[in-house]
Amino acid sequence: MRIMLLLCWGLVPLFLGAYHYGPGQAQLKLDDVDQRVKVAQTAEEHGNWSRAVALYNEALPLVPAENVKESRKIRLARDKAMMFTGELPEAYLDLQALLGELQSDEKPDAELLKETRSAMANAEYYVTWTLRLEGVGKDGWEPIIESSRQNYRLLAENAEKTGDKSELQEQQENLEAVIRLANLDLTDLQGMPIPKQCKCKGCCNGVCNGKKPGKKPGKGKGKKKEKDHRGASAGPPPDKSGS
Structure with missing residues (x-):
């Protein structure tokens, strides 16, 4: 022994x-x-x-x-951060690739897919804005803004299915912003500042108008609606940070 x-x-x-x-x-x-x-x-x-x-x-x-999942989560976080450093084209292309990878999975991670789709829709919004200001023709930017619209529509539909009213309202506002940008006259667009991307952790997908994260719709609902129709500059900034 x-x-x-x-x-x-x-x-x-x-x-x-x-x-x-x-x-x-x-x-x-x-x-x-x-x-x-x-x-x-x-x-x-x-x-x-x-x-x-x-x-x-x-x-x-x-x-x-x-x-693979950890790698994808880091890529998503990196791409979101790149949108604040002037690397929008690079972030847009990698988000496009990442979304394709997730969609091709037999059983994709639902939350990661949702976050990536939201970030992608947001990147498409800003890419469209940039292309339009650079004088790119409608044939060049229309497919991108249409993809943004489709992505936000899917997010809204999923929010409706899950009964998440706050998320649903958020994505519907994003849809409205995308449509405004697509229909806005170039002359009017050139007179507007590009909306700043929200840096508030936990902020919703919508313009950061100084709203506190988690603020419930209430008495100020009318004011919020008024801001929501001021033009394309009320568009969606990057999706929720803190990934």
Whole structure:
């Protein structure tokens, strides 16, 4: 018995070494990823979007290949942050690819799909605005704004199915903003400032008009409606942050 105990004790370093150079390495990488993501989220809270993008980019290569969901979540967070750093075209293209990947999954993650679709619809809105100001013809921007409309319509339909009235109202307002942008005369559009993208954590998909997150519709509903019809500049900023 004593010999067996000594043998087992002698094997402990071997097991520890095998873990350290095997599963342990994967865990160390995941811990590193988690740390970088947390720092990136803190950077977002302070409005340091470039720092957040850099940290997400550092974290992505460290994610094990088999951990596809984690990689996609980081990509989504990175793409959202890129929309604040003047990298809208790059964010738009990656969101397009990410949405395609999720849609092709046999059983896509419902929440991640929803968040990606929302971010994609928002990116399409801003891409359309930019293209129109750059003088691109209707044939160039119309398919993009139509895709944004379809994405917001799907989000509204899903909100209706789940009975989420707040989400439904939010997406319906986004739909109205997209339609306004598509129909707005170019001369009028050129006289408007591009709506700022909302930086409030937990803010809804709609223009950040100084509304506090989670504010329930009430007595101020009439004022909200009035703002909602002031023009395309009442369009949707990036979707909910804090991913």
